[in-house]
Amino acid sequence: MVISEQEVLPREKIIFGTNRTKRTKALIHWLMDFYRVSDEPSIVELSEVTFREKLRLTVTRASVRKTLSTQALRQAADPSPLKSEKQWKEWEKKFSYYLRCHIGASGVPLSFIIRENDNPDLKCTYEVFISRTIACALCR
Numbered sequence: 001m002v003i004s005e006q007e008v009l010p011r012e013k014i015i016f017g018t019n020r021t022k023r024t025k026a027l028i029h030w031l032m033d034f035y036r037v038s039d040e041p042s043i044v045e046l047s048e049v050t051f052r053e054k055l056r057l058t059v060t061r062a063s064v065r066k067t068l069s070t071q072a073l074r075q076a077a078d079p080s081p082l083k084s085e086k087q088w089k090e091w092e093k094k095f096s097y098y099l100r101c102h103i104g105a106s107g108v109p110l111s112f113i114i115r116e117n118d119n120p121d122l123k124c125t126y127e128v129f130i131s132r133t134i135a136c137a138l139c140r
Contacts, residue, residue: 026055029062036108036133061129069103077101100134112137 016024034041043051067073079094099111112134126132 022059023055026059030055030058032107033058033061033129036106037129037136039136064130065103065107068101068109074098074101100130106137108133108137 031041046054077094077098077100079091079098082088082091096111096114099114100109102110104110104112109130115134117135126135
């Protein structure tokens with residue numbers, strides 16, 4: 001009896017499915033969102049419906065981060081060199097926006113490096129999620 005190589009070796013390719021792939025990516029984004037705001041992921045008190053809604057929301061956030069990290073947007077936000085002290089206030093606002101348009105490796109805008117409060121209340125609510133990521137980045 002001769003056994004062929006195909007019978008012994010497992011197939012190299014698995015079919016995971018498009019929907020499962022999308023849900024897995026959404027789950028990864030959801031987990032990373034907790035990391036971005038220095039929080040612990042938890043599904044306590046979440047039903048299947050609310051959890052899926054949270055996953056949809058986190059995919060939207062990922063899309064916003066991707067949009068913010070486009071080269072054209074970053075170039076448009078470039079504050080140009082500061083030429084005199086008289087222009088400081090205007091330049092500072094432009095520079096802050098410029099840093100907000102640059103997304104760091106962890107998915108948090110680089111404007112967290114110039115935030116005013118280095119020890120924010122981690123349980124505080126923010127109207128905009130990206131503001132919460134800036135306030136809470138690297139707080140743990």
